[in-house]
Amino acid sequence: MTDIEKKILVTIDTIGPTFISKLANRILENQNEVRECVRHFVKEKILERVENIMVSYKTKDDNVVVKHRNHTYYQLTKKGKRLAKEIEVEDFEVREAFKTYNKALQNSLDNSKKEIEEPIYAVIDFPFSQENNVKNILKDTFNLLEKTYDKTVTLRGKVHKEKLEELKNNIFNIVVLDNY
Known part of the structure; x- marks a missing residue:
């Protein structure tokens, strides 16, 4: 607490x-x-x-x-x-x-909110089996991202850096491209 x-x-x-x-x-x-x-x-x-x-x-x-x-x-x-x-x-x-x-x-x-980092553009690629885990981490942001369903799920859009780190640390077989 x-x-x-x-x-x-x-x-x-x-x-x-x-x-x-x-x-x-x-x-x-x-x-x-x-x-x-x-x-x-x-x-x-x-x-x-x-x-x-x-x-x-x-x-x-x-x-x-x-x-x-x-x-x-x-x-x-x-x-x-x-x-x-x-x-x-x-x-x-x-x-x-x-x-x-x-x-x-x-x-x-x-007005003394902590500095919140601006979201950065990222491409996130992961297997279908991990979709619910990714949704749980990204929460509402997941619905705002552009989605492509092919052999894997690909998300494109702005995501906060801490969420990207959480994805990298908790989801297996995920590829995250950011800062490009």
Whole structure:
């Protein structure tokens, strides 16, 4: 489990249901990264959406605040609570709600995405038997590539370098031509 995932679980366990932008601000992380982690946790049934119109959560001083939902709030499931209790709390700060919300700080966190390399043009040739394995690695990119089915499957198009490396390392009988 990554540090950001640990922070999310421990924070929601500590403060109760919250929404993504407030959670990102409280744990001082990029909002898009928090959103992806929350989506993953919902898919794994670690977090769930709050269905009630009114939501209550805790402040830093253990005061309980009841508020009308105007965002999508998330809370821990039983599985999530169990996972949160197993995490050794590391030294990270959970900021207090409202009083310390800093929009400029959140914007700088959101805009500080790691440099993402541009995809490069590549030709990938592999046997039919490996098509599902290649699809699993490339995911949505697979559908965007030009495909030729002959004696083997040939893909042409732009692919991220790390995906090409993953293909080379995990698929046998694959030929990858890039940087030409």
